[in-house]
Amino acid sequence: MAAAGAFSLREVLDAFRGCVTERREGLLEPCLSGWWGLIRFLQSLGAVFGFISKDAVAKVQIMERHRRGEQGQHYESLQSMVEFELSRGPAELRGRPDSGCRTVLRLHRALLWLQLFLEGLRTGHRDSRTSTICTDSYNASLAKHHPWVVRKAATLAFCALPSRDAFLEVMNVGPPEQAVDMLGEAIPYIQSVYGITQELFAQHSLLDLP
Numbered sequence: 001m002a003a004a005g006a007f008s009l010r011e012v013l014d015a016f017r018g019c020v021t022e023r024r025e026g027l028l029e030p031c032l033s034g035w036w037g038l039i040r041f042l043q044s045l046g047a048v049f050g051f052i053s054k055d056a057v058a059k060v061q062i063m064e065r066h067r068r069g070e071q072g073q074h075y076e077s078l079q080s081m082v083e084f085e086l087s088r089g090p091a092e093l094r095g096r097p098d099s100g101c102r103t104v105l106r107l108h109r110a111l112l113w114l115q116l117f118l119e120g121l122r123t124g125h126r127d128s129r130t131s132t133i134c135t136d137s138y139n140a141s142l143a144k145h146h147p148w149v150v151r152k153a154a155t156l157a158f159c160a161l162p163s164r165d166a167f168l169e170v171m172n173v174g175p176p177e178q179a180v181d182m183l184g185e186a187i188p189y190i191q192s193v194y195g196i197t198q199e200l201f202a203q204h205s206l207l208d209l210p
């Protein structure tokens with residue numbers, strides 16, 4: 001999947017559903033595909049979100065370069081990636097700004113924001129403010145990893161978000177009730193990807209990679 005064409009929540013849902021295998025392995029390809037779908041949605045919201053989508057694109061592209069590179073076989077799953085990058089030594093892992101583990105960690109933290117945001121949208125009232133849901137989700141997740149200037153720019157951008165119902169309509173799923181149902185279907189898959197990544201990274205003390 002690439003960041004072009006109309007957004008489809010169904011495609012994003014299918015991608016995240018395909019990320020976790022029966023043996024609880026996290027597959028990178030479907031995750032990246034899910035991320036491209038989300039980025040496409042973000043890009044459709046306008047230029048005010050450009051600095052956020054640019055960062056997300058850069059991180060997904062780093063992961064694609066790993067996957068398609070000479071060592072690509074080690075980047076099939078989160079587990080094989082962690083094993084491979086740890087085998088090269090902690091100094092190498094901590095010193096590389098484009099390591100797979102560091103990059104996945106940034107996307108993983110953003111996935112917690114996404115979970116909280118989608119849950120807030122799903123359970124919110126018709127007249128809830130999307131910007132408030134987004135700000136609360138951000139403050140409870142990603143914000144603690146960002147410097148003041150990024151937090152300020154992000155919270156300003158959130159003010160440009162449309163109302164909850166308009167937002168649900170932009171999701172192209174049909175009426176708001178249908179979009180809410182699909183969010184209910186999507187959230188457990190996103191939680192599952194978040195859960196296995198959190199477990200794996202905690203097990204190897206990788207949750208604070210600089």
Ligand SMILES: CCCCCCCC/C=C\CCCCCCCC(=O)N[C@@H](COP(=O)(O)O)[C@H](O)/C=C/CCCCCCCCCCCCC
Nearest residue numbers: 009038039041042051052055056106107110113134150154
């Ligand atoms: C189902 C459809 C509805 C929801 C659609 C949501 C679409 C969201 C798409 C993408 C989310 C953006 C993910 C951003 C990843 C940020 C990773 C990060 O933390 N990067 C920072 C640290 O990186 P390093 O410097 O250590 O390499 C970097 O400093 C960040 C810069 C940009 C600001 C990031 C703010 C993120 C706010 C959360 C996304 C809000 C999107 C709102 C739209 C609804």
